[in-house]
Amino acid sequence: MRILASTLLFFLLTATANASGTKVYDSDIPGVAIAGDIFVAGAWTRQSPPGVDVGAAYMRIKNNGEKSDRLLSAEVMYADEVEIHMMGMKDGVMSMSEVEDGLEIESGTAVVFEPGSYHLMVKGMTEGPMAGDIVTFMLEFEKAGLVNILMPVAPIGAKGPQN
Amino acid sequence: MKSVRIVLWALVALALVGAGLLYWQKNYSDVDIGFSIGGPFTMTDTKGQVFTQANLKGKPYAMFFGFTHCPDVCPTTLWEMTTYLKQLGTDGDKLNVVFVGVDHERDTPEHLATYLSAFDDRMIGLSGTERQIAEMAKAYRIYYKRSVNDDDDVLYDHSASIYLFEANGDFKSTIAQGENPETALEKLKLLID
Structure with a gap:
């Protein structure tokens, strides 16, 4: 099963080069992408309520390499800006702050972006995606480079990609 | 020694x-x-009408605070409330569900009306001036704090629990962030009975 999955990934995840010659990893599988030692899985975003130009996106990032890497930035076509945010609950109070200078993903560890924790904060959306859409985020890693990841769009207020 | x-x-x-x-x-x-939670307030509903504690009398109520430009906690909490109301069916009519926008600049009655149109239409959205919100937050022991980041984005830290009140306005309990949905629904059923 694992071999089959790996083979499938080998064929579906390809690296292409963009105009400037930088390697960009691509994936045809929604929610999953591989960029060198970086493995991204379970990526999703959600439709925002009407009248709101902000949103959030989530995923798990695993660093299979022997060296630490760093998620530097992210972008998506329909928004002015995407930021890496940490959200925390302390004594019932929600607070949110931008992670400056990228987010470190240590060798052999995974960082989980999920509701109530890390998220990609999508700002200045012109026309936000609708539930059922699949959108492409581009992630930039310090070592692994650029990777395009397809994210399914969950309904408004969903806590996961499936509901 | x-x-x-x-x-x-x-x-x-x-x-x-x-x-x-x-x-x-x-x-x-x-x-x-310090366990007195709740009390009189004066706010504006999504139709632009003055809304006070008196408007809530006669029904128990669930109240929570947030802001519409909140990407994570607010839409998920509103969606959870929408789900609970759906599960309660017509029993949900015996309950007032109130969302208070703490962002006096952007959470206007018109904006809240648009925003809440995506959720259960029984929910009441309240807007206020900076001072009205501050007074209400004080009475309901809600913490919120406005901050502006380097990009001039206005963000709010805020209490994220749902507060439950009896029909007479007495505080009963809370539904915390991440609380088991079955427990949360039970709490709402107990509140209605």
């Missing part, structure tokens, strides 16, 4: 007296030590 021991025992005695006083105050004193 002996004097050190005396001082230490004196401190122990003092600590015991202090603990005793706290225990007495918590259990027997009439003095309010």
Whole structure:
């Protein structure tokens, strides 16, 4: 099963080069992408309520390499800006702050972006995606480079990609 | 050496007296030590009408605070409330569900009306001036704090629990962030009964 999955990934995840010659990893599988030692899985975003130009996106990032890497930035076509945010609950109070200078993903560890924790904060959306859409985020890693990841769009207020 | 021991025992005695006083105050004193939550407020509903605590009388209510430009906690909480109301069916009509926008600049009645149109239409959205929100937050013991980041984005830290009140306005309990949905639904059913 694992071999089959790996083979499938080998064929579906390809690296292409963009105009400037930088390697960009691509994936045809929604929610999953591989960029060198970086493995991204379970990526999703959600439709925002009407009248709101902000949103959030989530995923798990695993660093299979022997060296630490760093998620530097992210972008998506329909928004002015995407930021890496940490959200925390302390004594019932929600607070949110931008992670400056990228987010470190240590060798052999995974960082989980999920509701109530890390998220990609999508700002200045012109026309936000609708539930059922699949959108492409581009992630930039310090070592692994650029990777395009397809994210399914969950309904408004969903806590996961499936509901 | 002996004097050190005396001082230490004196401190122990003092600590015991202090603990005793706290225990007495918590259990027997009439003095309010911070568990009074709720009270009068004056806000504006999504139709632009003045909305006060009197508008909530006669039904128990669930109330929570947030802001519409909140990407994560607010839409998920609103969606959870929408789900609970759906599960309660017509019993949900016996409950007032109130969302209070703490962002006096952007959470206007018109904006809240648009925003809430994605959720259960029984929900009441309240807007206020900076001062009205501050007064209400104080009465409901809600923490919120406006901050502006380097990009001039206005963000709010805020209490994220859902507060549950009896029909007479007495505070009953809360539904915390991440609480088991079945427990949360049970709490709402208990509140309605």
